[in-house]
Amino acid sequence: MEEEEEEEEEEANLKSFLEWAAAVGISDSQSSDQSEKSTRPPSSLGQRGLAAVRDLRKGELILKVPKHALMTSESLMEDRALSAAVRNYPSLSPTQILNVALLREAAKGKSSLWFPYLKQLPRRYDTLASFGQFETQALQVDDAIWTAERAVGRAELEWRSAIAIMGELELKPHFRSFKAWLWASATISSRTLHVPWDDAGCLCPVGDFFNYSAPGEEQFESEVLRSASSLCRSWDATEESDAEDISANLLRLTDGGYEEEVGAYCFYANRNYRKEEQVLLSYGTYTNLELLEHYGFLLDENPNDKAFIALVPDIYSSCSWPKDSLYIQQSGKPSFAMLCAMRLWATPMNQRKSFGHLAYSGSQLSTANETSVMQWIAKNCHLILENLSTTIEEDFSLLQTIDKMHECHAPMELELGQSTIRGQVHAFLETNGLLNGGVVALHWSGRTRGSVDRWKLAVQWRLKYKQILLHCISYCNGRIRQFTSQDDSTNRSIRPQFEPFG
Numbered sequence: 454m455e456e457e458e459e460e461e462e463e464e465a466n467l468k469s470f471l472e473w474a475a476a477v478g479i480s481d482s483q484s485s486d487q488s489e490k491s492t493r494p495p496s497s498l499g500q501r502g503l504a505a506v507r508d509l510r511k512g513e514l515i516l517k518v519p520k521h522a523l524m525t526s527e528s529l530m531e532d533r534a535l536s537a538a539v540r541n542y543p544s545l546s547p548t549q550i551l552n553v554a555l556l557r558e559a560a561k562g563k564s565s566l567w568f569p570y571l572k573q574l575p576r577r578y579d580t581l582a583s584f585g586q587f588e589t590q591a592l593q594v595d596d597a598i599w600t601a602e603r604a605v606g607r608a609e610l611e612w613r614s615a616i617a618i619m620g621e622l623e624l625k626p627h628f629r630s631f632k633a634w635l636w637a638s639a640t641i642s643s644r645t646l647h648v649p650w651d652d653a654g655c656l657c658p659v660g661d662f663f664n665y666s667a668p669g670e671e672q673f674e675s676e677v678l679r680s681a682s683s684l685c686r687s688w689d690a691t692e693e694s695d696a697e698d699i700s701a702n703l704l705r706l707t708d709g710g711y712e713e714e715v716g717a718y719c720f721y722a723n724r725n726y727r728k729e730e731q732v733l734l735s736y737g738t739y740t741n742l743e744l745l746e747h748y749g750f751l752l753d754e755n756p757n758d759k760a761f762i763a764l765v766p767d768i769y770s771s772c773s774w775p776k777d778s779l780y781i782q783q784s785g786k787p788s789f790a791m792l793c794a795m796r797l798w799a800t801p802m803n804q805r806k807s808f809g810h811l812a813y814s815g816s817q818l819s820t821a822n823e824t825s826v827m828q829w830i831a832k833n834c835h836l837i838l839e840n841l842s843t844t845i846e847e848d849f850s851l852l853q854t855i856d857k858m859h860e861c862h863a864p865m866e867l868e869l870g871q872s873t874i875r876g877q878v879h880a881f882l883e884t885n886g887l888l889n890g891g892v893v894a895l896h897w898s899g900r901t902r903g904s905v906d907r908w909k910l911a912v913q914w915r916l917k918y919k920q921i922l923l924h925c926i927s928y929c930n931g932r933i934r935q936f937t938s939q940d941d942s943t944n945r946s947i948r949p950q951f952e953p954f955g
């Protein structure tokens with residue numbers, strides 16, 4: 454019943470928002486003819502989003518949001534009290550200012566110009582900053598746990614340093630709370646679009662309804678090759694020099710932007726769409742952990758996903774590649790830089806200089822060297838998988854159990870086969886206060902549903918991580934098998950400097 458009421462309320466909010474959007478001139482077609490409309494919310498595709506109402510061609514303008522409808526720090530500063538207060542706190546960052554301004558606007562209720570927009574915004578987000586202790590630990594991998602803890606810590610720090618201005622603005626305690634701050638900062642993190650005049654970006658009504666797809670290969674390659682061409686030039690065209698390796702941090706692709714001459718934020722179809730298909734936008738190139746951190750979701754198939762494994766300090770110091778370029782790709786293949794760095798590291802110190810050029814060009818140095826590198830990587834991926842507290846199979850079962858928990862709302866009806874899973878479900882119920890004297894509480898509040906969703910995201914993330922490591926082991930073993938079945942015609946007599954399986 455509670456859920457039904459919520460859905461009805463959401464529908465009503467969406468309806469009044471769309472009426473408001475049309476009234477402020479947000480338009481999804483180039484003409485006023487309704488048959489020319491290109492998109493409509495909501496999509497019938499799970500996530501709230503935008504669907505094509507007719508076939509769309511690549512490059513076609515699909516949405517225009519005039520500047521006066523954008524919510525930016527600049528537009529919100531028309532509130533004199535706000536702009537005066539902001540002047541008194543020069544150390545606040547652009548994002549903190551937008552955060553405060555958003556909370557102040559939300560606190561105005563119906564008297565805000567953006568009320569219909571604010572009312573239909575999600576009430577809850579699953580970005581990493583909203584992860585509790587249990588959900589954070591469920592990520593299992595140290596790097597990810599650290600990223601989540603950093604996100605929470607940063608949000609808290611930013612909130613603390615904005616308490617004074619929120620007090621000066623006399624925001625009600627509810628809007629000054631850390632919970633409200635997290636809501637505003639997740640709204641900004643997951644919904645703002647880039648504008649040239651403010652680092653905090655803008656909230657773009659209707660424009661923020663587009664869901665995400667990773668940059669398409671075609672689009673990705675042309676953009677990457679263009680922006681990375683200068684780097685590529687110095688590299689040999691070896692099989693490892695795929696564009697993905699070089700470019701990950703070079704670009705942030707989008708399919709829309711603010712156009713000064715039009716005075717509006719304009720969105721274009723990034724490919725052809727069939728009628729009823731969901732129109733997606735590429736917010737940029739993100740790993741699953743980054744998507745989780747900034748947007749609160751992850752992709753089942755993310756071509757930009759990466760798994761980082763701890764390398765010995767000597768590897769980092771023996772090369773000039775930045776640490777974040779040394780990773781395993783979604784396919785399981787080590788990144789170009791990771792291969793170069795490891796080949797060099799596996800070269801005796803006195804030969805590194807002479808083989809540096811070859812290593813940096815992405816070439817294999819010798820069969821022995823390559824075999825050692827592959828063995829080292831495979832062995833370490835194995836060790837990591839062994840040391841994580843659940844296996845891939847257990848994570849799969851746990852995800853099924855979590856889905857059932859969602860459906861039946863009463864976990865005591867669940868068949869909890871494996872003891873690891875039983876233990877994890879028990880820990881979840883206990884952490885969320887759902888075990889009343891050993892009996893599972895039947896009432897699942899919105900808060901509990903949020904915790905279940907975030908827990909599921911954490912398990913999905915760690916499962917993807919483990920699958921990348923597993924693919925990597927297969928990749929390395931495949932390479933080793935290749936070497937053992939072929940003559941070492943490229944052996945340049947460099948001996949590995951370590952015994953991987955010592």
Ligand SMILES: C[S@@+](CC[C@H](N)C(=O)[O-])C[C@H]1O[C@@H](n2cnc3c(N)ncnc32)[C@H](O)[C@@H]1O
Nearest residue numbers: 500501502643644661662663664665748749750
């Ligand atoms: C800019 S909003 C897009 C519209 C959003 N779905 C809504 O309900 O308003 C970005 C948010 O949409 C969701 N989202 C976007 N793309 C997604 C995808 N491919 N899969 C799952 N969720 C997605 C995430 O919650 C993300 O934080």
